[in-house]
Every structure is written in C-alpha cells, then in structure tokens.
Amino acid sequence: MKMTPPPNLKTLLAKIREDVIDTVLLVFPDMQGRWMGKRVTGKFFAESAAKDGVHACSYLLTVNMEMDPLPGFKLTSWEQGYQDFHMVPDFETVRYLPWAEKTALVICDLYSEAGRPVDVAPRWILKNQLARARKLGFTVKTASELEFYLFKETYETAKQKDFHHLTPYGAYIEDYHILQGAREEFFVRDVRNMMQAAGVPVESSKGEWGRGQHEINLGYTEALEMADRHTVYKHGAKEIAMSKGVAITFMAKYDAKCAGSSFHLHSSLWDTKTGESSFWRDGGPTKTFTHYLGGQMTLAKDFALFYAPTVNSYKRYQAGTFAPTKITWGKDNRTCGLRVVGEGPSYRVENRIPGADANPYLAFAATIAAGLYGISNKTEPSKECVGNAYETPDIPEVPKSLTQAIAALQRSATAREAFGDAVIEHYHHAASLEQAAYQQSVTCWELERNFERI
Numbered sequence: 257m258k259m260t261p262p263p264n265l266k267t268l269l270a271k272i273r274e275d276v277i278d279t280v281l282l283v284f285p286d287m288q289g290r291w292m293g294k295r296v297t298g299k300f301f302a303e304s305a306a307k308d309g310v311h312a313c314s315y316l317l318t319v320n321m322e323m324d325p326l327p328g329f330k331l332t333s334w335e336q337g338y339q340d341f342h343m344v345p346d347f348e349t350v351r352y353l354p355w356a357e358k359t360a361l362v363i364c365d366l367y368s369e370a371g372r373p374v375d376v377a378p379r380w381i382l383k384n385q386l387a388r389a390r391k392l393g394f395t396v397k398t399a400s401e402l403e404f405y406l407f408k409e410t411y412e413t414a415k416q417k418d419f420h421h422l423t424p425y426g427a428y429i430e431d432y433h434i435l436q437g438a439r440e441e442f443f444v445r446d447v448r449n450m451m452q453a454a455g456v457p458v459e460s461s462k463g464e465w466g467r468g469q470h471e472i473n474l475g476y477t478e479a480l481e482m483a484d485r486h487t488v489y490k491h492g493a494k495e496i497a498m499s500k501g502v503a504i505t506f507m508a509k510y511d512a513k514c515a516g517s518s519f520h521l522h523s524s525l526w527d528t529k530t531g532e533s534s535f536w537r538d539g540g541p542t543k544t545f546t547h548y549l550g551g552q553m554t555l556a557k558d559f560a561l562f563y564a565p566t567v568n569s570y571k572r573y574q575a576g577t578f579a580p581t582k583i584t585w586g587k588d589n590r591t592c593g594l595r596v597v598g599e600g601p602s603y604r605v606e607n608r609i610p611g612a613d614a615n616p617y618l619a620f621a622a623t624i625a626a627g628l629y630g631i632s633n634k635t636e637p638s639k640e641c642v643g644n645a646y647e648t649p650d651i652p653e654v655p656k657s658l659t660q661a662i663a664a665l666q667r668s669a670t671a672r673e674a675f676g677d678a679v680i681e682h683y684h685h686a687a688s689l690e691q692a693a694y695q696q697s698v699t700c701w702e703l704e705r706n707f708e709r710i
Contacts, residue, residue, distance in 0.1 A: 264350040275604055279360070280361075287317060288321060313340060313341075314339055326689050331376055347362065351455045357601060363379070363484055385624040389628060393527060396525060397523070397524050400521065403612050404470060405470075407503045407504060426468035437462070472489070495656070508613045509569075509611075512571070518611060523607065533600070536599070536600055542604060548630050552627060554635050556583045556593065562621065570657050582648065583653065584652075586645065591646050618683075627644075628671055658694075665680060666684050
C-alpha cells in the first residue's frame with residue numbers, strides 16, 4: 257500500500273520539484289552540540305534519503321572539538337573499524353534556512369545498523385528523559401536565553417591574531433542600552449528575523465553586561481523542539497555572522513576581564529492530560545514545583561558536566577558577574593544558581609548554571625532528570641536565599657573545575673539510574689580526555705607570567 261508522506265515531507269518534496277529547494281542538510285547534534293551530517297541534493301533526497309536516510313561514521317560521537325578520533329570508547333574504535341550508523345530523518349523538524357540559498361534542514365535520529373537507537377547520542381538522551389516524564393504524566397517545556405559576543409573580526413582574522421586582542425563591537429557595557437545596540441542591529445536584526453523565518457520564534461534581543469555582548473531570547477516550547485531550535489539558532493547565527501564579515505563566540509568566558517556568556521535555562525512541567533501547569537494551583541506553587549526545585553538543587557553538582565562541559569566553562573563562575581557561584585535558589589534573585597520567576601502559568605525555574613557552551617540536549621536532559629528525581633523522592637529545597645548569594649555563607653558551591661564535575665558525575669549513582677551506565681561512561685570518558693589534553697597544554701597565561709621571571 258502506498259504511504260502518504262507526512263505534511264512537512266510532502267511540502268518539502270513539492271519545493272524540491274519546483275526547484276525552490278535544491279539542497280537538504282541532514283544533520284544531528286554531536287557531543288558538543290554542533291551540527292554534523294551531510295548536504296544532499298534535492299533530487300537524491302527525494303529519490304532516496306527521504307525514505308532510507310543516510311549513513312555517517314560513528315566516530316562522530318567520539319571526537320573532541322578538533323575532530324580527533326579519541327580512544328577508549330565502547331561505541332566505536334579503530335579496532336571496531338569505525339563502523340557507520342544510520343541517520344533517520346525526523347520530518348517534524350523540516351526547516352527552510354533563509355541564510356542559506358535554496359536550502360532546507362532536517363534533523364535526524366541515530367540508529368545502529370541493527371536498527372537500535374544510539375543511546376549515547378544527545379538527541380536520544382533527551383528523548384529518553386522526556387519519555388520518563390511522560391510516564392509520570394508530565395510534558396516538559398523549556399526556553400533558552402543564550403548570550404554571545406560580537407567582534408569586528410572575521411573568524412579568519414581572529415585566528416590570525418591567535419584569538420588575542422580582538423575588537424568587540426561595543427565600546428562600552430551595553431546592558432539594555434538601546435543606543436549602543438543600534439550599532440550592532442545590522443547583524444542582530446538579521447538574526448532575529450531570519451530565525452523567525454526558519455521556524456525559531458524569537459521574543460527579543462538586548463545588549464548584555466559586556467562590550468559587544470548580546471542575548472537573544474527564544475520562545476518557550478516543548479523541550480525537544482526547544483533543543484532543536486537552540487541548535488539551529490546557534491549554528492545559524494554563526495553563518496549569518498560569516499556572511500556579514502564579523503565573528504561571534506558562545507564561549508562561556510572568552511576574556512578573564514569580561515562577563516561570561518550564559519545559557520539561562522527556563523523549565524516547567526505541564527499536566528499532559530489537562531494541559532495545565534503542574535507548578536501552580538489555587539494561587540500558589542504546588543508540591544510538584546517544590547520537589548522539582550529540590551531535585552535541581554540536590555543534583556546540580558552531579559549533573560554539572562552537562563551544564564558546563566569544557567575547561568573554560570568553570571572560569572565563568574565568578575562572584576559579582578551575574579554568573580552563579582552558589583547552589584541556592586531565590587525569587588527573582590540573579591545572584592542565585594536557581595532563580596524562581598513568574599506566576600500562574602508562567603511560574604518556572606531559571607537555571608543560571610549552564611554556560612553558552614552547553615549542549616542544550618544534554619542540559620535539558622539533566623534538568624528533567626534532576627526534577628523527576630526530586631518529585632519521585634519528595635525532595636525539599638533548602639531555605640530560600642534572600643539577599644546576596646555571593647556573600648551568604650554555608651551554601652554549597654558550584655564545581656570549580658572540570659575535574660570536580662567529572663568526579664561528581666562518575667560517583668553519582670543517581671546519574672547512572674537516570675541515564676544508564678553507557679551514557680555516563682561515554683560522557684565521563686570524553687570529559688576525562690578533554691581534561692587530560694588541557695593538563696598537557698601550555699597556556700598564554702603561563703608564558704606571560706613565567707617566561708622571563710621564573
């Protein structure tokens with residue numbers, strides 16, 4: 257029997273026939289949250305890839321930022337021949353990219369050649385946590401506030417300068433500053449409007465607490481869709497920057513003297529049957545919310561690696577910079593790691609611990625797992641922090657280094673229960689190799705401090 261293609265696929269195939277689209281990006285997020293995949297012709301997509309998917313080398317989930325194949329993973333290795341896995345298109349994710357000529361994007365899920373989900377793939381990790389939430393009757397909604405710096409450089413000139421002495425677009429701190437923001441509208445406006453056209457609704461943009469720093473807020477939606485949008489936005493903003501001869505960075509801390517870049521992660525649970533908020537009833541917060549918040553606090557250290565995945569991530573956590581240093585909560589308190597905001601249907605938790613370098617699929621998955629743990633165990637949060645959390649004693653601190661985060665994940669029985677041994681071992685191993693590479697490097701700070709004087 258001939259199957260009717262889903263509406264999104266049907267529309268895409270029609271655009272290919274009409275030569276409106278001639279290129280389809282088939283992509284998936286890797287461990288770092290980057291798009292990996294293939295550009296296929298519209299003709300090949302229509303005739304083959306739409307039905308059969310495509311293949312890619314499984315080493316793509318075992319590489320570092322430099323794309324070096326790393327040893328010691330169970331998923332694949334030189335000994336296993338670096339076999340393929342199967343990229344299967346999810347046609348709910350079809351998007352048309354206004355910054356790329358006649359190009360559509362389709363996100364894929366990864367399967368082994370035997371047809372089993374690749375459980376360590378970030379999108380599957382998030383899907384599995386969402387399935388756990390659905391069993392308890394919850395729909396998870398999230399939103400991303402993602403910060404970046406804009407420079408009067410191209411990526412090529414920045415590299416020629418060894419990424420030192422770069423010129424940010426802002427001449428002064430521009431937090432909410434409309435005049436300074438006008439200088440950067442040639443870029444930020446295009447990001448806002450092109451994202452909207454690519455199916456990534458944007459609420460607003462604003463200058464941030466750094467020279468040339470900006471934040472663009474994406475619309476609230478269900479968590480898998482939000483992770484997809486977050487990654488489309490992050491990738492697309494870089495392509496738009498390249499087209500305009502400028503560069504942006506989502507590093508958590510690009511300069512020791514400047515504010516770090518955050519990924520403020522808003523989350524809430526909704527009753528799947530009624531569609532009502534599970535966090536607010538009868539004019540106030542529910543026990544579900546209280547326990548969800550308790551879980552976030554209890555497991556913030558265990559899941560730190562999913563919020564702060566690089567050595568650089570931990571340099572963002574400095575007092576008096578609007579980045580959190582303490583695992584505590586407060587109502588509309590930006591000095592806390594967890595900020596409670598809104599009321600009624602908008603009542604939610606803003607997790608301020610993730611940096612802009614976090615993989616959204618993993619950060620959302622960790623948030624969900626922590627919340628479900630709190631609900632299942634009726635975990636109570638600590639007393640609300642009123643005042644300056646930076647100066648409040650006797651509050652647990654966020655991990656100070658990647659080394660601490662690696663150790664916390666490795667010894668966490670709760671993390672293994674929530675994600676499974678395979679996921680924890682995979683990401684623990686990747687982070688351990690990253691830490692080892694850093695330990696062997698000689699930094700500019702060391703040279704400048706010691707070359708002549710030691």
